[in-house]
Amino acid sequence: MSQKTTIQMNTGTVKLKIQRGLGADPSTTRYDTFEVPHEDGMVVLNAIHYIQANIDPSLAARWNCKAARCGSCSAEINGKPRLMCKTRVDTIEGEITVEPMKAFPRLRDLVTDVTENWRVAAMIPAFSPRLTAGKEWRFYQKDVDRSREFRKCIECFLCQDVCHVIREHESDYIGPRWVVKAASLDMHPMDGLNRSKFLKDAGGLGYCNITKCCQEICPEHIVITDDAIIPEKERVVDRHYDPLLWVYRHLPRNEVQFEAQTKRVLKLVFWVALLAPVVLVPAYYLLKALGLAP
Numbered sequence: 001m002s003q004k005t006t007i008q009m010n011t012g013t014v015k016l017k018i019q020r021g022l023g024a025d026p027s028t029t030r031y032d033t034f035e036v037p038h039e040d041g042m043v044v045l046n047a048i049h050y051i052q053a054n055i056d057p058s059l060a061a062r063w064n065c066k067a068a069r070c071g072s073c074s075a076e077i078n079g080k081p082r083l084m085c086k087t088r089v090d091t092i093e094g095e096i097t098v099e100p101m102k103a104f105p106r107l108r109d110l111v112t113d114v115t116e117n118w119r120v121a122a123m124i125p126a127f128s129p130r131l132t133a134g135k136e137w138r139f140y141q142k143d144v145d146r147s148r149e150f151r152k153c154i155e156c157f158l159c160q161d162v163c164h165v166i167r168e169h170e171s172d173y174i175g176p177r178w179v180v181k182a183a184s185l186d187m188h189p190m191d192g193l194n195r196s197k198f199l200k201d202a203g204g205l206g207y208c209n210i211t212k213c214c215q216e217i218c219p220e221h222i223v224i225t226d227d228a229i230i231p232e233k234e235r236v237v238d239r240h241y242d243p244l245l246w247v248y249r250h251l252p253r254n255e256v257q258f259e260a261q262t263k264r265v266l267k268l269v270f271w272v273a274l275l276a277p278v279v280l281v282p283a284y285y286l287l288k289a290l291g292l293a294p
């Protein structure tokens, strides 16, 4: 049996050390220790419920589904961001320490204020259907599957919590959850928008240094870094830093574009031919006067 030292074999109990406190003020922080009876298949949230019902009803914790679906019961269990309803007590070694997510301000005990996420969500350019002028939308299953992975997200924000950029630095980085959201739209077969400029500038994607910590802890097993962040970083490079692709994107695709491009190039040649003598000749004589030209 996989039971480890968490369950006191002689008493059949589980010991939990839980962080308590009011608001973000660290001076109110304390740790209370509780011992609760063990039951087969018990998860950390069961122990929290037992404490609330039988020992200390003032213990605050957020939850809704108890089925790893709503993303409400996120916390740090022995320092690792996890869902309390998906973490079996018999899989943890030693005493179980439960703390609120550190990347968000604490409201009370294990409950944090995650409203910052809704501000970021509103910044992401929405789904914008490609112009198909009355044509039926047709796409392949493999194209659907690519963005479907990202829609498994339950918005638990554990990935935001584990990300060191969000946790330890003041930056504009929107965080892994929101790169996943942008990728789900960018990779939708019928979306016509490119969100690389948003991710590069307002989204602060350059701050992510691909440590993959977010990918390791996602309870939905979304391959956050490899499938969302890296492809979005590649799009940013292709779109904004690759000179060959820049030229390719600006090549005329039809007669009208060809005509417009030709006019633009001719205008440029005309202005260069007109202004070159006006600028270059005086510049030459100036340099000559300074002894810097032959």
Ligand code: SF4
Binding pocket: 162, 163, 164, 165, 175, 176, 207, 208, 209, 210, 211, 212, 213, 214, 215, 225, 229
């Ligand atoms: S891979 Fe990027 S987003 Fe994920 S935890 Fe590391 S720095 Fe944060």
Ligand code: SF4
Binding pocket: 152, 153, 154, 155, 156, 157, 158, 159, 160, 176, 177, 180, 217, 218, 219, 220, 221, 222, 224
């Ligand atoms: S991507 Fe995963 S870890 Fe991040 S919010 Fe969604 S489900 Fe949670």
Ligand code: FES
Binding pocket: 063, 064, 065, 066, 067, 068, 069, 070, 071, 072, 073, 074, 083, 084, 085, 086
């Ligand atoms: S209670 Fe819903 S995810 Fe844990």
